[in-house]
Every structure is written in structure tokens, then in C-alpha cells.
Amino acid sequence: xxxxxxxxxxxxxxxxxxxxxxxxxxxxxxxxxxxxxxxxxxxxxxxxxxxxxxxxxxxxxxxxxxxxxxxxxxxxxxxxxxxxxxxxxxxxxxxxxxxxxxxxxxxxxxxxxxxxxxxxxxxxxxxxxxxxxxxxxxxxxxxxxxxxxxxxxxxxxxxxxxxxxxxxxxxxxxxxxxxxxxxxxxxxxxxxxxxxxxxxxxxxxxxxxxxxxxxxxxxxxxxxxxxxxxxxxxxxxxxxxxxxxxxxx
Numbered sequence: 001x002x003x004x005x006x007x008x009x010x011x012x013x014x015x016x017x018x019x020x021x022x023x024x025x026x027x028x029x030x031x032x033x034x035x036x037x038x039x040x041x042x043x044x045x046x047x048x049x050x051x052x053x054x055x056x057x058x059x060x061x062x063x064x065x066x067x068x069x070x071x072x073x074x075x076x077x078x079x080x081x082x083x084x085x086x087x088x089x090x091x092x093x094x095x096x097x098x099x100x101x102x103x104x105x106x107x108x109x110x111x112x113x114x115x116x117x118x119x120x121x122x123x124x125x126x127x128x129x130x131x132x133x134x135x136x137x138x139x140x141x142x143x144x145x146x147x148x149x150x151x152x153x154x155x156x157x158x159x160x161x162x163x164x165x166x167x168x169x170x171x172x173x174x175x176x177x178x179x180x181x182x183x184x185x186x187x188x189x190x191x192x193x194x195x196x197x198x199x200x201x202x203x204x205x206x207x208x209x210x211x212x213x214x215x216x217x218x219x220x221x222x223x224x225x226x227x228x229x230x231x232x233x234x235x236x237x238x239x240x241x242x243x244x245x246x247x248x249x
Contacts, residue, residue: 009070010085013051013240015061016070017081021090025071026100029188033105033162036187042066042177043190045073045094048080048237050170060171063178071097076234080241084248094192098165098199101188102132109134112156112186115142115167116196123200137161142168153180164189167196 007028008019020028032041044050044067054061064070071092072078081089102109111134113121121139128134138159140152153176156164164186166173173191181189197203 008087010081010087010089012046012077012080012084013055013244015046015051015054015064016067017046017072017077017089018070019087019089020069020071020092022092022096022100025069025092025097026104028069029097029101030104032187033101033108036162038187040181040184040186041068041188042174042181043068043097043188044070044174045092045097045190045192046070046077047074047170048076049233050174051077051080052233052237052240053171057171059175063174066178067174076237080237083241083245094190095195095198097190098192098195101163102128102134106133107135109163110137110159110161111135111163111165112137112159112161113139113165113167113196114152114156115165115173115192116200116202117141118143120200120202121196123202124196127201128199142172149176149180150183153183156184156186162187165192165196166190167192167194169193 007024010017010019029043032038042063044064046064050064054064072081072089073091073093075091078089078091081087111125111128113125113136115121116124118141121141125136125139129136138155138161140155144152164177164184166177166189168176170191170193173193177184177189177191194203
């Protein structure tokens with residue numbers, strides 16, 4: 001695992017958070033991609049839900065703690081870092097990271113698309129190849145259980161991918177990348193949630209103004225009943241931040 005010594009690293013609720021902006025993230029990941037002989041690297045895009053869920057999921061928390069890079073995905077993380085650590089942390093959201101890598105590296109990228117419903121990874125791969133010129137190293141849907149983890153990890157290993165997009169939902173994707181990183185052997189592995197759905201066109205990217213303000217989660221929750229169960233976690237996170245601030249104050 002790479003040392004974060006070259007960039008500041010904070011801790012929020014016992015999880016790491018690197019102080020790095022989007023351009024710095026893309027440059028760092030580009031360096032990792034350029035040297036495939038180096039150890040594989042895991043990337044986590046931290047949001048309030050990850051913090052809340054990891055509190056009751058030790059294996060999930062451990063995967064985040066051992067990640068090589070943890071960026072601030074949501075505005076809630078920026079808010080918490082300011083309130084609890086007095087630090088302004090720039091955002092580097094998952095979709096922007098993935099899109100930025102594809103725009104920068106194009107055909108140099110050999111991407112394995114792992115996750116989403118059957119057929120969605122195929123659509124995402126086709127559009128990414130068409131729009132960014134990336135090479136599709138392989139693909140697999142995300143609907144498999146732990147009993148098939150090694151089989152899928154071996155599939156990725158044999159693909160020659162240098163970028164793995166793992167979109168199996170918070171917790172599952174981070175644990176998979178961390179647990180099987182030695183087998184996967186991919187220079188850059190990103191747990192990227194709904195990014196494959198957005199690339200495929202089966203989920204809509206939040207409007208630019210919501211992304212600029214960092215409130216795209218409000219737009220998503222309000223517009224999709226399936227996401228309404230996220231609201232209590234976000235409220236719980238705000239309560240956690242308030243309680244921690246009072247404890248420290």
C-alpha cells in the first residue's frame with residue numbers, strides 16, 4: 001500500500017481522508033497507471049453513507065482504512081472536515097475521477113467494468129469505448145455472492161486491466177477490492193457506486209449546478225424513491241458531526 005506522506009491525510013470518525021483535489025487525484029492515479037509493476041492501489045470516494053454504514057461493519061471500515069487514496073466525494077464530508085478538523089478539503093467525486101481518467105488517458109486505459117445489473121456493464125463499456133476511446137479489458141455484472149468472489153477476481157486478473165471500476169454498492173465494492181487486491185493485481189481499483197449506471201445511461205447524472213454546489217445527493221434522493229432510505233443515514237451523519245463537535249468543544 002502506498003504511503004500518503006506526500007499529501008495531508010485527516011481522520012474523520014476513525015476513517016482516513018486525503019486532502020487532495022480532483023486534478024491532484026487524476027495526476028496521482030495517472031502516475032500509478034504509468035507503472036503497472038507497482039503494487040495495486042485501492043481508491044475510496046468517501047461520502048456520509050460510507051461513514052455511517054462502516055460504523056456497524058468492521059470489515060467495511062477496515063477496507064477504507066487500508067485504502068491507498070480516500071477522496072472527499074460529497075459535500076457532507078467537506079462540511080465534517082471543516083467542523084471537526086478545521087480543514088477545507090476539496091472534493092474529488094467518483095464520477096469526475098472516472099470521467100477525468102478516461103478523458104486524460106483514452107486508449108491507454110484497459111478498463112474492467114464490474115458491477116450493476118446484467119447488461120448495464122456492457123452498455124457502459126460500449127459508450128466509454130465510443131466516447132473516450134478506452135480499451136474494454138472485460139466486464140461482469142455485480143449480482144454475485146461471496147462464494148463467487150474468487151472466480152470473478154481471477155477473471156479480472158486475467159484480463160490485463162489497468163483500471164478496475166467496481167460498482168457493487170458501498171461496502172461490498174470496497175471490501176471486494178481490498179480483500180482480493182493481491183489477486184486482482186490492477187494498478188488502480190476504484191469503488192465507484194453508480195458510475196457504471198451513469199456511463200451506461202441507465203441512471204441520470206445530477207445537473208451541473210447541483211454538482212458544483214455539492215448537493216447532487218439531494219437531487220438524487222428527491223427524484224428516486226429507491227434512494228429515500230438514504231435520507232435517514234444522511235440525517236444520522238449530521239447528528240454524528242454535531243455530537244462529535246460538542247464533545248470536542
